[in-house]
């Protein structure tokens with residue numbers, strides 16, 4: 001059994017996991033994508049209708065970690081992902097991601113942060129239906145000004161889609177579409193890949209092939225943080241974060257996460 005430790009939410013700080021220090025065990029030199037959150041709050045709506053989606057979140061993630069975020073529906077998982085990815089600014093607290101402080105950043109600053117540091121993978125792939133696989137990857141490079149357009153083919157080959165470069169999303173299976181989405185997310189060489197239920201719409205075998213890609217990406221030294229309802233996936237994580245009512249309920253760390261091949265659900 002791999003060494004594990006668990007802490008409660010309020011003490012959910014692993015000293016070795018502080019961003020910029022203590023990379024994930026086994027991470028290559030130059031591992032990226034550390035996170036340090038302190039007292040992060042995010043409220044939607046006003047007055048009686050206000051919902052405190054994040055209610056004082058503290059979290060440390062070392063560079064090069066693969067993190068799985070679990071928790072019941074409405075516990076704040078997607079909001080956490082959106083704050084980490086600079087889609088939404090926190091209302092309070094401090095949020096340092098890949099060495100950048102996000103609190104107080106205006107939308108323009110957040111957009112720049114996303115372009116430079118973050119890749120996103122969504123449950124329903126979010127590919128542009130009128131573009132081919134290759135164009136879906138290329139357009140990311142064009143929109144962000146990061147990465148190399150000519151890398152699109154190599155990226156699609158690396159996710160096993162070298163034969164389907166000119167296929168449109170509707171001509172691809174769900175798993176193939178998700179692999180295009182991963183290639184697209186990697187086109188800008190992000191420090192941190194954020195994935196919201198990346199296997200949620202896929203059967204087990206296809207879901208595993210997607211997880212293998214995410215694990216490979218992580219082993220190359222990028223941070224990967226994945227929200228899921230599938231607790232079995234926690235076995236591949238260096239750190240499992242459980243959310244409840246907008247707070248971090250617990251954090252479990254593991255020095256030797258399982259290979260995707262060993263995970264069943």
Ligand SMILES: Nc1ncnc2c1ncn2[C@@H]1O[C@H](COP(=O)(O)OP(=O)(O)OP(=O)(O)O)[C@@H](O)[C@H]1O
Pocket residue numbers: 044045051052053071072073074075076077078079080
């Ligand atoms: N744009 C929004 N406007 C108003 N309330 C929101 C908004 N986004 C999220 N919320 C609320 O914030 C809380 C946390 O939502 P969030 O989507 O982060 O939870 P979750 O854990 O990801 O849930 P699920 O597992 O169902 O996706 C919920 O009460 C939700 O209704």
